[in-house]
Every structure is written in structure tokens, then in C-alpha cells.
Amino acid sequence: MGDPLTRVEFTHLPKVLYPEAGITKLEVIKYFIRIAPRMLPLLAGRPIVLTRYPDGAGAPGFYEKDAPMGTPDWVETYPHHSETADRMIRYIVCNNLDTLLWLANLDTLEIHVMFSTTRSYTAPDLLFIDLDPEPPATTADAAAEALLVRDRLASQRIRISVKTSGKRGLHLVTPLVHGLSFQEVRGFIHDMSRNLAREHALIASEAPGPANPGKVFVDYAMNGAGKTMVAPYSPRATPRATVSTPLSWEEVGKGIKPGDFHIQSVPAREEDPWKDLLRHPQKLPAGRGEG
Numbered sequence: 351m352g353d354p355l356t357r358v359e360f361t362h363l364p365k366v367l368y369p370e371a372g373i374t375k376l377e378v379i380k381y382f383i384r385i386a387p388r389m390l391p392l393l394a395g396r397p398i399v400l401t402r403y404p405d406g407a408g409a410p411g412f413y414e415k416d417a418p419m420g421t422p423d424w425v426e427t428y429p430h431h432s433e434t435a436d437r438m439i440r441y442i443v444c445n446n447l448d449t450l451l452w453l454a455n456l457d458t459l460e461i462h463v464m465f466s467t468t469r470s471y472t473a474p475d476l477l478f479i480d481l482d483p484e485p486p487a488t489t490a491d492a493a494a495e496a497l498l499v500r501d502r503l504a505s506q507r508i509r510i511s512v513k514t515s516g517k518r519g520l521h522l523v524t525p526l527v528h529g530l531s532f533q534e535v536r537g538f539i540h541d542m543s544r545n546l547a548r549e550h551a552l553i554a555s556e557a558p559g560p561a562n563p564g565k566v567f568v569d570y571a572m573n574g575a576g577k578t579m580v581a582p583y584s585p586r587a588t589p590r591a592t593v594s595t596p597l598s599w600e601e602v603g604k605g606i607k608p609g610d611f612h613i614q615s616v617p618a619r620e621e622d623p624w625k626d627l628l629r630h631p632q633k634l635p636a637g638r639g640e641g
Contacts, residue, residue, distance in 0.1 A: 357424060358451045367406040367459065370589040373613065378585065379454045384617040386447050389583040392624065393450075395467040397428050397441035399578050400453065401460035407587040411459070417442050418456070425449050428468040432576075443468060459587045462578035470528075472575050474535050475631070479522040480515070480569035480579070487552065487564050492520045493602050495546075495553055495566045500599065502542060508632045511624055514608050516586035516594035521579055525631040536573040538634050543568035582624055585613050596624035 363376040382389075403411035417427045417440040426449070427440040444450055444461070453461065465476040479499060483492040496512055499522060503510050510524040526535065543555035546568065554562035555570070572579065580586065580594045595611040598621065 356451050357422070357448050358455055360451075360455050365406070367403065367457065368589070368591045369406055369408055371591050371612075373591050375454075375457065378459070378591075378613065379451060381585065381613040381617065382450050382454045383447070385583045386450055388622050388625070389581070390444070390447065390450065391628070392582045393444040393461070393463060395443065395445065395469065397430070397464045397468060397471070398444055398581070399462040399464075400442070400456070400458045401462070401587065402457050403459045403587055404457045406457075407459060407589065407591070411587060415439050415441065422452065425452060428471075430471060459585050461581040461584040463581040464576065464578050465532075465573060466575065472532070473528070474530060474532050474573065475526050475528070477510075477524045477526055477535050477539065477632070477634075478572055478579055479510075479539055480519060480567075480572055481522065482515075482519045482567045482569060484554075484563050484565055484567060487566055489518050489520070489608055490605060491552055492518070492566050493606065495550070495568075496520050496522060496602055497599075498546060498550065498553075499542070499568070502546065506635050508634070509630065510632075511596065511627055512599065512602055513582055513594055513596045513624070514592075514606070514611055516580055516584070516592045516608070516611075517588065518608060520602075521594070523579075523627070525628050527631045527633050530634065532574050534634065536570055539568070539570035539573060543570055583616065595619075596622065596627075598623045 365375045367375050367378055400414045401411050426443040428443050429438050429440050432439045465474045465478055481492045481495055500510055510522050513521050515521050547553045547555040552566055554565040554567045582596050584594050586592050590609055591613045593611050593616045595616055
């Protein structure tokens with residue numbers, strides 16, 4: 351299927367990508383069209399990694415770093431030598447609607463974005479905190495801890511924003527001034543999380559998962575070159591087609607249900623809490639950690 355408004359040749363549009371919700375590939379593409387004005391500014395200039403589900407959510411998917419064979423020449427890529435893989439990887443860079451729709455046509459149900467741009471791959475321009483509630487801890491527990499982190503950072507004159515992970519957790523993000531290293535950012539968050547863990551029994555700062563059942567893990571180690579978070583406004587491969595959705599702090603304070611944020615509901619949200627996110631880069635305080 352061709353469309354005069356895009357260079358993408360769409361295929362298999364009736365295919366069901368979310369069986370439990372009955373959501374087709376066409377509906378996923380329509381979601382990306384509607385959300386593009388909010389999503390694209392947060393993707394621009396950043397290497398991305400895809401999770402593709404040719405047989406839909408619930409079936410096995412695959413994680414794809416390298417631009418696949420047949421990538422059109424109008425799709426921007428960023429070549430970077432991977433020391434781990436010992437080869438050159440061509441990361442996709444999604445700067446426009448055509449590229450976003452091409453990703454959707456590849457059955458991409460999750461887009462993951464890096465914390466640095468192609469202009470400065472080894473230097474972060476985003477600080478990222480992943481709050482992961484380990485059962486029986488809940489999203490409500492993660493929200494309570496998110497408010498604690500927000501207030502702790504505010505006391506240091508750092509403003510941070512929040513989004514759902516698209517699953518049970520919450521993600522906190524703030525843009526950074528130029529000149530910081532990943533080591534400095536990671537050390538700063540690690541120091542803060544250890545202090546919070548000493549003060550609040552529900553917080554764990556050192557060991558994720560089963561090692562700390564019932565706690566909210568503050569994952570500082572994600573701040574590293576090549577690490578990613580699920581992109582703001584990206585769908586997730588969940589039964590309900592949930593979306594990693596930017597929130598206002600007022601919403602977090604009132605209580606949220608991650609299942610309420612999905613590809614059918616998110617485009618209708620009137621406010622875009624992250625509209626001006628990148629316009630206000632933050633400084634970290636002197637004496638920040640180096641761990």
C-alpha cells in the first residue's frame with residue numbers, strides 16, 4: 351500500500367499485532383501518525399534500538415540494534431564501532447515521520463532511545479532513573495518513591511520529569527548541560543539512591559529483582575554509553591498495548607494505573623507534560639559522585 355503523504359510502502363495492514371486487544375498493524379501505524387508531533391522531538395538526533403514483533407505481542411520478538419538489510423537510503427543512520435561486538439553498528443536515527451512510519455511497518459512495537467546524541471555519543475545529555483517495583487511492591491509504591499526522588503533533586507535545584515515505563519515502573523528523566531560524563535551522572539544517582547535507601551525502607555539501591563522483594567529498585571547503572579530506555583510515547587509489547595507515557599507530577603500524586611495509558615487513549619491526552627523538556631538543561635551540584 352502506497353500513500354502520497356509518505357515514502358513508506360505499507361504491508362500486511364490487517365495483521366493483528368495485539369491479539370488480546372484486537373489491535374491491528376494499521377491501528378499501530380495510525381497511533382504513530384497521531385503521536386508523532388510529541389514523540390519525534392524526543393527522538394531527534396539520537397541512536398535508537400528496536401524491538402520488533404513480526405508475529406505480534408505475546409509471540410517472540412527480537413531486539414535490533416543494526417539497521418536491517420533493505421533500509422531505505424532516506425533513513426538516517428549513525429555508524430559506531432561496538433567494542434562488545436567488535437564490529438561497526440549502524441544505528442537508526444528517527445528524525446522524521448517517514449522514518450517513524452517505516453519503523454511501524456517493520457512491526458516495531460518498542461523503540462528504545464539512548465541518553466546521548468550522535469553529536470556526542472560518549473557524553474550524556476539526559477539523566478535517567480528507573481524505578482522498578484519488585485512484587486509485592488506496586489506502581490503506587492514506585493510513585494511514592496518517585497515523589498521522594500523529585501523532592502530530593504529539587505532541594506539541589508534539579509528539576510526532573512516523569513513517565514510510565516509502559517509496564518509497572520516509572521522513569522525519571524532530566525536534560526543535562528554539556529560537559530558531564532556518564533561516570534559522573536551514574537555516580538551522582540548512585541550516591542542519591544544509597545542515601546534514600548538508608549532513609550526509606552521501601553527503596554533498594556544495590557540489587558534488583560528477587561534480591562529485594564517488595565522494594566522499589568533505583569537503577570542507576572542504566573546511565574552508560576549505549577544504554578537505552580524505552581522512548582517517551584513508545585508502545586510496549588503488552589496485552590493492552592500500553593504506552594510509556596509522560597506524566598505531570600500532579601497525576602503521579604493523585605495516583606495512576608499504567609494500564610490506562612495505551613495506544614487508544616494516549617493520543618487523546620490534552621496536555622504534553624514533556625513538551626519543553628529539552629529546553630531546560632540542568633546542572634549537577636559540585637562534588638557529585640564518581641562511582
